[in-house]
Amino acid sequence: MSLDLKSVELFTRIAALNAIGRAGEEFGYSPTTASQRIQALEAELGVTLFLRTTRSVTLTQDGELFLTHAQSILSGIEDARLDLSGGATRLKGLLRVTASASFGQMFISPYIAEFIDQHPEARLHLNLTDSIVDIVAQGYDLSIRIGTLPSSTLRTQKLANNPRSLVASKKYIERMGMPDSVKDLAHHNCIFQGVTRQWGFKAPNGKIETINVSGNFDCNHGEAIRDAVINGLGIGLRSDWSIKKELINGDLISLLPDHEIQPVWEIYALRPPGPIMPARVRVFLEFLRGKLKDVA
Numbered sequence: 001m002s003l004d005l006k007s008v009e010l011f012t013r014i015a016a017l018n019a020i021g022r023a024g025e026e027f028g029y030s031p032t033t034a035s036q037r038i039q040a041l042e043a044e045l046g047v048t049l050f051l052r053t054t055r056s057v058t059l060t061q062d063g064e065l066f067l068t069h070a071q072s073i074l075s076g077i078e079d080a081r082l083d084l085s086g087g088a089t090r091l092k093g094l095l096r097v098t099a100s101a102s103f104g105q106m107f108i109s110p111y112i113a114e115f116i117d118q119h120p121e122a123r124l125h126l127n128l129t130d131s132i133v134d135i136v137a138q139g140y141d142l143s144i145r146i147g148t149l150p151s152s153t154l155r156t157q158k159l160a161n162n163p164r165s166l167v168a169s170k171k172y173i174e175r176m177g178m179p180d181s182v183k184d185l186a187h188h189n190c191i192f193q194g195v196t197r198q199w200g201f202k203a204p205n206g207k208i209e210t211i212n213v214s215g216n217f218d219c220n221h222g223e224a225i226r227d228a229v230i231n232g233l234g235i236g237l238r239s240d241w242s243i244k245k246e247l248i249n250g251d252l253i254s255l256l257p258d259h260e261i262q263p264v265w266e267i268y269a270l271r272p273p274g275p276i277m278p279a280r281v282r283v284f285l286e287f288l289r290g291k292l293k294d295v296a
Contacts, residue, residue: 005077007041008070009093010034011049015067016139016272018057020050026094071274078279091119095280097126098135099144102222102242103267104128108144111291115284122280130193130220136272141281143270144288146239148263154270155277159288160295163240164261166201167252171232179235179255182209189234192218193225199237200262208262237261241295267295 006027013023014034024034042049049063059067078091099108105128112124127133127140135143135154143154146162179185182201190199190213200210215234219225222242229236230251246252269285271277 003044003073004037004041005074007037009074010037011041012067012070012074013139014038014050014057015059015063016136018137020052020057068274071278072276075276075278081279091122091280091283093121093280094123094125095142095284096140097124097142097144097284098133098140099126099128100146100222101128101130102226103144103146103239105223106241107291107295108288111287115287118287119283124284130222135270141271141278142284145268145270147265149268149270153273155273157269157285158266159269159285160267160292162265162267162295164237164265165240165243165247165257166199166235166255166259166261167229167238167243167247168235168255169230169232169252170250172229172234173253175232182211182256182259185211185213185235188213190215191225191228191234191236193222193237194218194220201256201259202262204258209259210262239265267292 010023010027010029013026014020017023020034020038021031024031027034029037038049045062045066047062047066048060049066051058051060097108104126108126109128112126116122116124132145133140133143135141144159149156176188179188182203185199192215197214198210198212200208202208217228217233219228222238225236226238226242226246228234229238230246235255240247243252247254269288271281
């Protein structure tokens with residue numbers, strides 16, 4: 001048996017995207033050519049890999065079994081190429097990454113040119129959004145997420161700590177007063193990212209305190225929350241890396257600094273299920289880790 005590795009690569013992208021046409025475009029193939037390559041691969045293997053309808057493409061049981069082997073084959077080849085070259089070989093192909101908007105703007109997008117310069121044959125698709133992305137369904141290789149993670153089948157690696165602070169502007173404190181305790185927050189205008197209205201704190205004695213807070217503004221974008229706090233609208237919870245400059249220059253004041261925000265958030269890298277980490281993901285993560293020294 002002699003497998004066409006390009007067709008194997010195409011097969012894994014179709015499996016990730018559930019779309020022959022979209023996957024074919026990434027390889028420069030027309031839908032017809034992509035379909036013909038998969039048909040030839042199926043003929044070589046003697047099995048049907050996909051169930052095809054006018055609306056969808058899904059893996060068969062044989063397809064799911066072959067996907068595990070295909071990913072291992074491709075990752076093994078790429079890893080061997082990198083190992084044999086002493087890590088000097090440049091990556092090839094498409095890497096699809098998604099990350100939270102504010103974090104990605106500060107710690108990923110400034111370094112994209114450097115990464116592409118090191119790997120000019122690689123292509124990088126970066127999706128910055130504060131919405132949770134289903135990386136399996138949407139065909140992403142990697143997701144950078146911040147917070148606490150629900151149980152899932154995704155492969156997870158911790159990248160860095162993500163300490164947070166309770167902050168307000170001098171203008172707001174002069175107008176509304178300084179909260180001296182967690183209970184005092186009930187009398188303040190609190191600004192939310194998302195729908196959570198319950199904030200948690202760990203006191204110096206280790207006691208966990210939670211409080212239901214209220215406010216007149218919420219937003220799904222972290223920078224908008226930061227701007228509202230800086231402009232004196234209210235009190236907010238922000239990741240330290242996102243407000244470091246404002247705390248240093250005095251635009252923001254840290255409130256209840258002896259209390260630790262709960263739950264503790266961390267920065268994670270998530271990838272689709274599978275025992276093998278693709279070389280393109282491994283190399284990008286190693287590159288990214290080197291840029292995260294200024295997070296905490």
